[in-house]
Amino acid sequence: xxxxxxxxxxxxxxxxxxxxxxxxxxxxxxxxxxxxxxxxxxxxxxxxxxxxxxxxxxxxxxxxxxxxxxxxxxxxxxxxxxxxxxxxxxxxxxxxxxxxxxxxxxxxxxxxxxxxxxxxxxxxxxxxxxxxxxxxxxxxxxxxxxxxxxxxxxxxxxxxxxxxxxxxxxxxxxxxxxxxxxxxxxxxxxxxxxxxxxxxxxxxxxxxxxxxxxxxxxxxxxxxxxxxxxxxxxxxxxxxxxxxxxxxxxxxxxxxxxxxxxxxxxxxxxxxx
Amino acid sequence: xxxxxxxxxxxxxxxxxxxxxxxxxxxxxxxxxxxxxxxxxxxxxxxxxxxxxxxxxxxxxxxxxxxxxxxxxxxxxxxxxxxxxxxxxxxxxxxxxxxxxxxxxxxxxxxxxxxxxxxxxxxxxxxxxxxxxxxxxxxxxxxxxxxxxxxxxxxxxxxxxxxxxxxxxxxxxxxxxxxxxxxxxxxxxxxxxxxxxxxxxxxxxxxxxxxxxxxxxxxxxxxxxxxxxxxxxxxxxxxxxxxxxxxxxxx
Numbered sequence: 228x229x230x231x232x233x234x235x236x237x238x239x240x241x242x243x244x245x246x247x248x249x250x251x252x253x254x255x256x257x258x259x260x261x262x263x264x265x266x267x268x269x270x271x272x273x274x275x276x277x278x279x280x281x282x283x284x285x286x287x288x289x290x291x292x293x294x295x296x297x298x299x300x301x302x303x304x305x306x307x308x309x310x311x312x313x314x315x316x317x318x319x320x321x322x323x324x325x326x327x328x329x330x331x332x333x334x335x336x337x338x339x340x341x342x343x344x345x346x347x348x349x350x351x352x353x354x355x356x357x358x359x360x361x362x363x364x365x366x367x368x369x370x371x372x373x374x375x376x377x378x379x380x381x382x383x384x385x386x387x388x389x390x391x392x393x394x395x396x397x398x399x400x401x402x403x404x405x406x407x408x409x410x411x412x413x414x415x416x417x418x419x420x421x422x423x424x425x426x427x428x429x430x431x432x433x434x435x436x437x438x439x440x441x442x443x444x445x446x447x448x449x450x451x452x453x454x455x456x457x458x459x460x461x462x463x464x465x466x467x468x469x470x471x472x473x474x475x476x477x478x479x480x481x482x483x484x485x486x487x488x489x490x491x492x493x494x495x496x497x498x499x500x
Numbered sequence: 501x502x503x504x505x506x507x508x509x510x511x512x513x514x515x516x517x518x519x520x521x522x523x524x525x526x527x528x529x530x531x532x533x534x535x536x537x538x539x540x541x542x543x544x545x546x547x548x549x550x551x552x553x554x555x556x557x558x559x560x561x562x563x564x565x566x567x568x569x570x571x572x573x574x575x576x577x578x579x580x581x582x583x584x585x586x587x588x589x590x591x592x593x594x595x596x597x598x599x600x601x602x603x604x605x606x607x608x609x610x611x612x613x614x615x616x617x618x619x620x621x622x623x624x625x626x627x628x629x630x631x632x633x634x635x636x637x638x639x640x641x642x643x644x645x646x647x648x649x650x651x652x653x654x655x656x657x658x659x660x661x662x663x664x665x666x667x668x669x670x671x672x673x674x675x676x677x678x679x680x681x682x683x684x685x686x687x688x689x690x691x692x693x694x695x696x697x698x699x700x701x702x703x704x705x706x707x708x709x710x711x712x713x714x715x716x717x718x719x720x721x722x723x724x725x726x727x728x729x730x731x732x733x734x735x736x737x738x739x740x741x742x743x744x745x746x747x748x749x750x751x
Contacts, residue, residue, distance in 0.1 A: 351655075373673075377654050377674050380653045380654035380655075380673070380675075381653065383651075383653050384653035384654065384656045387653075388656075428670075428673075428690075430670065
C-alpha cells in the first residue's frame, strides 16, 4: 500500500506545487516508486514545474470520468524512471472531481506505487478538500508571514476534521510543517516571522525549512524540480526534507544568516554555496 | 417624508434582541408524566418556577398530534409560561398558533455529540442538574460544560451551550470559543472568546497569555485594540463590572 501525502497550505502562491514536485522527485531519486497528482483542476501548473507540459494527453478528469486509463494518463518523468506525473485538466473545473472517482484512482495507484503525492489547490473548498480527504500524511507549506500562518492553521483544522481518517475515527493524519521562502536576513530585520513564532502557533512537527532562493524561480521556469539543483541551498533543503519524510534524522540548515565569501559575493551564484 | 422622524410620532420601534430563554425539551407528550416530573422539580428549585417563560421543544417526540393545550395547562399550573413551541409536525404548529403561542422551526442538528444533551438536564439550572441521573457524555464537565483538549485552530468554533468551556491548549487567531458560562483557556488566547452568551453577567474569561482578537462577556466586548497593551501576554481574568469589561492580572 502506498503512503498518500497531500501537499497543502490554504493560501495560494506559497510554494505548494514547487514543494510537491521537489518532494516527489526526491522520493523517486531515493528509489521509491512515486506518483505526483495535480489536483488543481482548471489551473494546471504541476506539468510546467515538472517540465512535461508538452507530453500531456489525458488528465485526472479523463481518468475519473472513464475516458482514459491510468496508464494512458500518467506521464513518466524524463529524469527519474521511478517518478510519474498525473496532470490536472486545464479546461474543466473542480466540480469534475468526485469523491468516488478520486478514491478509485488513489486505490488503483496504491497497488503499484510506494508514495502518492497530492498537489492540492489553494483555498479550502472542494478541490482542496478532495486532495486531502484520503491522505495519510500532510505537508503544510507555510511562508513566514501572518496571513500564510493563519491559512495553514485553517487547513490544519480541516485535516483533523474533514479527512477520511477523521471521519472514520482512525489515527489522525500525520502533519508536517514545511516553511518555504525563509530569509534569515529579513527575519533578523523583523520583516518576516521567525521560525519559532510559526512553530509556536501551528504546533506541529517541522519537516523542512526552505530558504528564499533564486534557484527556485530558475528551476520553475526551466521545468526542472529544484531538488535536481543539488548545488543550490533550496535544492539541498528539499533533499533534507525528503530525508526527514522518510524518517531520517537530519540537522536543520539555512536557519541563520550565511556568511558568504568574497568570491561568492562577486560572482553572485544564485544562492549556491 | 423625513427619515429622521420625531420620536414622539412613533408608538414603538422594532428591535432585534437575543434574550435568554429556557427550552423545555420534551421527551414525552404525556401531560401526566410531565406533571409528575415538574412537581419533583419545583420542590428542588422553587426559585426557578416564577412565571419563567419557556419554549416547548417537541423535536424529540415523533407523534403528529400532541395534547398541547393540556401540556401548557400543566406548565402554567407550575408557574412556567409557555411562549412558543419548537419543532413538531404541521398539526402541532397549527395548534400552537391556535393557542396563541409562537412556533420555531426545529433546531439545526449539529454533529457535535457533546451538545446533544439529555432531554431533562436543559430544564433547570446547575443545582438540580448536578444530581441528574442521566449519563453525561464524555468530555462534558459536570455542570453541562465542555472540555476541549488541543489547539483550537483558525476557523474552528468550540462552544458550550451550557456551563463553562475549558480549553486545554491554544486558541489561535481566527478561532472562536463560546460558552454560556465562563471560558477558561489553559494556553495562549489569540482568537475570540465569548463568555455568558445567554446573558450570564457573572461569567468570566480566564486565560494564560492574553492576545485575544475579541473578548466578550454577556454581550459587552473589547477588541484587541481596546485592550490595555500592558495586559497583553499576561495571565488574566476578564469580568463584567458596571457594564465595563475589567481585565486584571492573575497573580
